[in-house]
Amino acid sequence: MNLSLHSSPHMRTSNRVNRIMLLVIGALIPGILAAIHFFGWGVLINITLAVFTAVATEALMLRLRKRPITPFLLDGSAVVTGILLGVAIPSLAPWWIPVLGAAFALIMAKHLYGGLGYNPFNPAMVGYAMLLIAFPREMTLWLTPAVHDLTFVDNLRYTFLEQLPPNWTLDGLTAATPLDAVKTQLAQNLTLTEIHQGSTELFGAISAHGWEWINLLFMLGGLILIYLRVISWHIPLAMLATLFLVSGLFHLNDPDTFTSPLFHLFSGATMLGAFFIATDPVTAAATNRGRIIFGIGIGLLLYIIRTWGGYPDAVAFAVLLMNMAVPTIDYYTRPRVFGESRD
Amino acid sequence: MKRRLWHFHGGLRLPGHKTESMQEPIQAANLPRRLTIPLQQHIGEPAEPVVEIGQRVLKGQLLARASEYISVPVHASTSGTVVAIEDRPIPHPSGLQAPCVVIDSDGRDEEIEHTPVNNYTELEPSALRNVIREAGIVGLGGAGFPAFIKLNPGPGNAVDTLILNGAECEPYITCDAMLMQTQPRRIIEGLLIMRHALQARHCIIALENNQPDAWQSLNNALEDDEKTFIELVKVPTIYPTGGEKQLIKVLTGKEVPSHGLPLDIQMVCHNVGTAAAIADTIHEGKPLISRYVTVTGDTVGQPCNLEVRIGTPFEAVLEQCGWRDDRNDEILMGGPLMGFTVDNPAVPVIKTTNCILSWPTTSEQQTPMPCIRCGECARVCPAQLLPQQLYWYARAKNFDRVQDFNLFDCIECGCCAYVCPSHIPLVQYYRFAKTEIWAQERDKKKADQARERHEFRQQRIERKKQEDEERKRRKKEMLKKSQGDETDGEESKKAAIDAAMARARARRGEKTPQSGGKKET
Ligand code: SF4
Ligand code: SF4
Numbered sequence: 054m055n056l057s058l059h060s061s062p063h064m065r066t067s068n069r070v071n072r073i074m075l076l077v078i079g080a081l082i083p084g085i086l087a088a089i090h091f092f093g094w095g096v097l098i099n100i101t102l103a104v105f106t107a108v109a110t111e112a113l114m115l116r117l118r119k120r121p122i123t124p125f126l127l128d129g130s131a132v133v134t135g136i137l138l139g140v141a142i143p144s145l146a147p148w149w150i151p152v153l154g155a156a157f158a159l160i161m162a163k164h165l166y167g168g169l170g171y172n173p174f175n176p177a178m179v180g181y182a183m184l185l186i187a188f189p190r191e192m193t194l195w196l197t198p199a200v201h202d203l204t205f206v207d208n209l210r211y212t213f214l215e216q217l218p219p220n221w222t223l224d225g226l227t228a229a230t231p232l233d234a235v236k237t238q239l240a241q242n243l244t245l246t247e248i249h250q251g252s253t254e255l256f257g258a259i260s261a262h263g264w265e266w267i268n269l270l271f272m273l274g275g276l277i278l279i280y281l282r283v284i285s286w287h288i289p290l291a292m293l294a295t296l297f298l299v300s301g302l303f304h305l306n307d308p309d310t311f312t313s314p315l316f317h318l319f320s321g322a323t324m325l326g327a328f329f330i331a332t333d334p335v336t337a338a339a340t341n342r343g344r345i346i347f348g349i350g351i352g353l354l355l356y357i358i359r360t361w362g363g364y365p366d367a368v369a370f371a372v373l374l375m376n377m378a379v380p381t382i383d384y385y386t387r388p389r390v391f392g393e394s395r396d
Numbered sequence: 397m398k399r400r401l402w403h404f405h406g407g408l409r410l411p412g413h414k415t416e417s418m419q420e421p422i423q424a425a426n427l428p429r430r431l432t433i434p435l436q437q438h439i440g441e442p443a444e445p446v447v448e449i450g451q452r453v454l455k456g457q458l459l460a461r462a463s464e465y466i467s468v469p470v471h472a473s474t475s476g477t478v479v480a481i482e483d484r485p486i487p488h489p490s491g492l493q494a495p496c497v498v499i500d501s502d503g504r505d506e507e508i509e510h511t512p513v514n515n516y517t518e519l520e521p522s523a524l525r526n527v528i529r530e531a532g533i534v535g536l537g538g539a540g541f542p543a544f545i546k547l548n549p550g551p552g553n554a555v556d557t558l559i560l561n562g563a564e565c566e567p568y569i570t571c572d573a574m575l576m577q578t579q580p581r582r583i584i585e586g587l588l589i590m591r592h593a594l595q596a597r598h599c600i601i602a603l604e605n606n607q608p609d610a611w612q613s614l615n616n617a618l619e620d621d622e623k624t625f626i627e628l629v630k631v632p633t634i635y636p637t638g639g640e641k642q643l644i645k646v647l648t649g650k651e652v653p654s655h656g657l658p659l660d661i662q663m664v665c666h667n668v669g670t671a672a673a674i675a676d677t678i679h680e681g682k683p684l685i686s687r688y689v690t691v692t693g694d695t696v697g698q699p700c701n702l703e704v705r706i707g708t709p710f711e712a713v714l715e716q717c718g719w720r721d722d723r724n725d726e727i728l729m730g731g732p733l734m735g736f737t738v739d740n741p742a743v744p745v746i747k748t749t750n751c752i753l754s755w756p757t758t759s760e761q762q763t764p765m766p767c768i769r770c771g772e773c774a775r776v777c778p779a780q781l782l783p784q785q786l787y788w789y790a791r792a793k794n795f796d797r798v799q800d801f802n803l804f805d806c807i808e809c810g811c812c813a814y815v816c817p818s819h820i821p822l823v824q825y826y827r828f829a830k831t832e833i834w835a836q837e838r839d840k841k842k843a844d845q846a847r848e849r850h851e852f853r854q855q856r857i858e859r860k861k862q863e864d865e866e867r868k869r870r871k872k873e874m875l876k877k878s879q880g881d882e883t884d885g886e887e888s889k890k891a892a893i894d895a896a897m898a899r900a901r902a903r904r905g906e907k908t909p910q911s912g913g914k915k916e917t
Contacts, residue, residue: 060824062810064410064567064732068772068817070765124763170766170818285771334770339784341771383785390802391405391641391779392654 070169074129076283080274081136081329087270088140091198091263094208095144099151102212103142104135106155114164130169134158137177137330141322141369142184143195145227148212150191154180174376175336178369185369197228197254198263231261232321233365235312244309260319268324275328284334287341289327291348292355293318299356317356326351326368336376343379343386350375399629402649404642406776407634408811410733412606413568417692417699422574424703425689426716431473431499431707433459434486437746438534439541440466445497451478454508456683459497468532468542471683472499473705475506487710487729487743489736496744499707510681521547521593524678528593531677532684532747537561537572537638537667538730540748543674546664547593556662558596559647560587560671562603562610563631565638566731569751571688572668574701576603576610579672580617586671587626589678594664598625601668602643605630635733636809640665642778654805669750689745691717693754695725704745710752711741719754728753733810765818773812773822779805783812787822790829795836798829806830 088096111131115122138154158180166172185192196203203211203218203226210216217223229237234255238248249256257265278284296317303311317323322330331337331351338347351371358367436442443460447453453472461469480498485491516524529544549555560583564572576583583601591599603610614628631637631646641652643665650661658665669688676682685706692699697718704713710727711719719725721741728735729749745752773783781802789798806826813822 060813060821060827061730061736061808062733062814062823063726063728063735063737064814065819066815066817068815069819070768070817073768073770073817121763124765128765130768168766170768334768337769339769339771340774340782383782387782387785387801388774388780390654390781390805391645392651392656392805393802394653 070128070130073283074133076278076281077133077329078129078136080278080283081140081271083274084267084271084325085136085140087267088144091267092144092196093203094205095146095196095203095212096140098208098212099142099144099146100136100139102148103139103151103155104132106152107131107135107138107159110156110159111164114160114168118164118168120168125169128169131159134163134177134180137325138180140325141177141181143192143227144208145194145196145211145223146191147215150184150188154184157183170335172335173379175330175333175372178330178372181369182373185364193229193233194223194227195230196226228255230321230365231255231264231316232359235316236359236365239310245312246309260313260316261321264321265319268319271324271328275324275332278328278332284328284332285341285344287344288331288337288348288351291345292327292331292352293323293348295349295352296323296356299353303360311360317359321359321366322368323355326355326372330368331372331375336372336379338379338382338386340383340386340388342388343382346382346386347375347379350378399627399647400649401629401631402646404637404645404778405780406778406811407636407642408776408814409633410567410635412633413692414570414573414606417568417570417690417701418574420698420700422578422688422701422703425705425708425713427474427501427503427505427705428708428712429501430479430709431476431501431705432484432496432709432744433470433473433499433707434484434494434496434744434746435460435470436494437470437540437706437748438468439539440464440468442495443467443470445481445495447478447481447497449478449481452476452502453478453499454506456508456510456685458683462529466542466545468529468534468544469683470497470532470706471685472497473685473707474499474501475504476501485740485743487736487738487746487749491739512681513678516589516678517592521595524589524593528674528677531673531682533670533673533677534684534747535667536669536673536687536747536750538734538748538750540746543666543670546666547590549594549659549664553659554662555594555596555659555664556598557648557664558587558591558594558599559643559663559665560599560601560668561638561640561643561665562601562607562668563638563643565604565633565635566733566735566751567635568692568753569690569731570692571690571701571750573603573607573610574690575669575672575688576607577613580610580614582672582675583614583668584617584622584626584671585679586673586675588622589674590664590666590671591625596664598627600627600629600647602629602631602647603668604633604637606633635811636778636807639778639807639809641807654802684747687745687747687749689713689749690751691719692751693725693728695719695723695754695756704749706747707744709742709744710738713745713752714741714754724757725754726757733814734808764820767816767818767820770817772815772817776811776815778809778811779807781806783822786829787820787825790825793829793832795829795833799833803829803833 108131112122112126115125135155138158139151142151158176162174162176162179163172207218235248256262259265275289279286297314300317301314304313338344354371354374355367358364358370441464444463445460447459454475455472457472459470459472476499478497479500483493484496486494513527525544525547533543534540535543562572562576587599601614611630618626629647636642637646644658644663645651652658653660673684686703688701689704690701691713700717727738727741729738730751767784767787769784777783785801786798786803808823810823816822
């Protein structure tokens with residue numbers, strides 16, 4: 054096809070892919086700071102490792118695929134993938150976890166499908182899901198929020214040498230995440246009231262200690278993105294409203310077995326998922342009606358897997374499952390074209 | 397009563413850049429030494445030349461006549477000598493050369509005698525249309541569709557609303573605004589003539605709300621009794637409000653059906669400049685030999701509007717406005733959103749040249765990135781399409797799917813490409829797909845014609861066979877009869893009728909099974 058550069062229009066907005074990615078990165082910062090506050094320097098180390106690996110892998114793959122490297126590296130999408138994966142990984146993880154995850158995400162989920170714009174699955178979530186399935190132990194060791202005082206160097210030593218300072222043990226430092234803990238204890242036939250009394254340190258003002266702040270700040274960043282029109286409101290709203298309604302329904306019905314809607318909204322990766330992962334334009338539905346269906350689907354799957362599935366959190370799986378449905382959703386939610394009868 | 401206005405989906409708010417070219421009154425462009433007048437300046441078939449090389453022609457004289465129904469004549473823009481009738485570069489997106497009549501001006505600008513129509517209301521609409529056609533008038537808004545066709549509602553069609561489009565929604569272009577501001581009466585006269593031709597009940601002149609001066613002068617020029625059926629409406633300045641379908645939606649809330657015409661919903665839409673040209677033709681007998689052109693852009697020293705003779709080279713017009721040839725400027729015909737670049741500044745101004753835009757060539761070429769499916773394009777598409785899907789399938793050359801996604805409802809407004817963060821030249825993909833589909837259809841038509849010819853031949857053979865057998869049968873019958881058997885009168889009459897009918901049927905070439913037990917093939 055002969056593409057001359059003479060094609061109209063001869064004016065364009067200054068908006069570019071890299072501007073979008075930069076804004077997304079900016080909007081992630083408050084949530085990341087909160088995560089660092091509660092889970093220590095490990096968060097930053099993970100993000101750094103994941104970002105470096107992602108960018109290096111991207112460059113390598115572009116080279117192997119004989120694509121121009123600079124414009125694609127500068128688009129920032131690999132950086133965003135790296136960051137999203139990095140925050141999702143527990144802070145006390147050996148170095149090869151983020152490295153492996155990021156490389157897998159970029160190679161298997163992005164470049165083997167044709168690179169930016171062609172990947173049906175969210176790369177960061179593919180990387181995360183792979184890590185979770187392959188290394189369940191490493192991927193579920195979360196520090197108890199804000200009770201440790203591991204220094205940056207301590208953390209670095211663990212990351213690279215898996216050595217903790219003397220007198221520290223892994224068991225003493227880590228705990229199950231609130232979602233995980235609640236799930237396990239519910240399985241032991243405890244009621245939620247008992248769980249609350251038994252492990253007060255897990256819970257905060259509205260949901261889980263620490264996690265609630267991280268979620269709130271990710272939500273703040275997400276709202277800014279909506280305000281700046283970088284993402285549309287459809288997916289986050291549909292997803293969160295569904296999660297709220299469904300969990301609310303079950304909770305009202307049986308408050309001792311089903312956790313509260315607020316707990317669901319503000320723990321785990323809910324807000325990160327709603328505003329930053331599900332809204333990845335490449336892998337989400339593209340029409341507005343489609344986005345609402347996509348969001349509802351993620352909200353539902355998230356609740357189902359969290360409540361009855363084998364994993365305490367399920368943002369990655371819910372998003373990946375809905376990614377598969379995107380072509381179908383897009384086809385059936387085509388808007389009415391101008392001049393077509395309204396039926 | 398204030399008319400309720402409606403919205404169309406999407407659209408863009410763009411920087412207007414209108415004031416630059418509206419500082420000076422409209423002036424006449426200098427008469428160039430040589431004029432190049434293309435035979436096709438309209439949608440449809442090119443005109444056929446009626447002059448010869450070496451012939452002296454007068455201003456307004458017919459150069460070429462309309463060749464088919466969708467065609468209009470072209471006229472000499474000044475007096476002089478025809479020096480060539482040959483292919484010359486014309487302003488066209490593909491940089492084509494096309495047949496032109498080249499005239500060397502004698503500088504005298506001698507005009508042929510005009511015969512105005514004295515009282516057009518006494519003229520039949522069809523005769524009126526013919527006068528307009530003979531004057532070579534096409535839509536001056538940009539598309540260049542022969543105006544007389546859009547003044548023909550067709551048998552049995554009533555026109556409810558005639559809309560004059562003064563919504564010049566593209567940035568930079570101001571020739572319609574200047575026309576409305578300075579010569580409102582010409583527009584209104586033209587509107588009255590069009591109204592007569594169409595027998596329209598109601599008229600609207602629509603213009604954008606960023607042109608208060610134009611509104612004021614039109615309002616002052618409207619007579620009181622005219623105000624009973626001509627409504628002056630300000631519409632919001634959103635690109636592409638000036639698109640025919642969008643304007644109708646904004647004014648009436650009605651949508652022109654997909655693949656349809658405004659006439660399907662009893663409306664007709666014309667450009668204000670076309671109205672003024674029609675007024676000149678009817679009242680003064682003048683053919684269309686000049687038009688208002690906005691000359692503007694960053695590298696034009698004195699942006700302004702000029703009245704330019706058709707056939708004047710772009711560079712002559714530009715130079716008159718303080719543009720210099722020594723830079724490597726990008727020159728556009730039309731606005732920045734829907735116009736196209738012109739590689740050769742010597743191409744002539746034609747009937748559809750509403751704007752000549754010149755600005756520095758952008759040196760950095762930004763490579764398009766892949767589509768990230770952000771949906772921005774769908775948010776702004778006034779046709780409510782999914783541009784990213786159109787792009788996807790156009791690129792994959794999946795022409796069935798691309799039509800499923802309503803490619804042919806795309807008005808090529810460029811909104812999608814304007815906002816696309818990946819800077820994909822989306823419109824170009826759509827044009828490509830449309831052209832390919834047209835080409836395939838042309839091929840198919842040819843194949844169909846060949847098949848028809850073949851079938852026709854088969855039919856002829858078949859018919860001949862039937863006729864032969866029929867003849868044989870009749871002969872046999874006659875033979876039987878002459879042998880004197882027991883056939884009674886009734887039956888023989890019936891047989892005769894059957895035979896006659898069979899003959900008639902055979903003549904029509906139908907393949908009905910017949911009493912004679914003919915073979916079905
Ligand atoms: S605006 Fe460009 S990148 Fe975004 S969906 Fe449309 S074509 Fe794709
Ligand atoms: S060019 Fe076509 S697809 Fe793009 S916005 Fe305009 S009508 Fe929609």
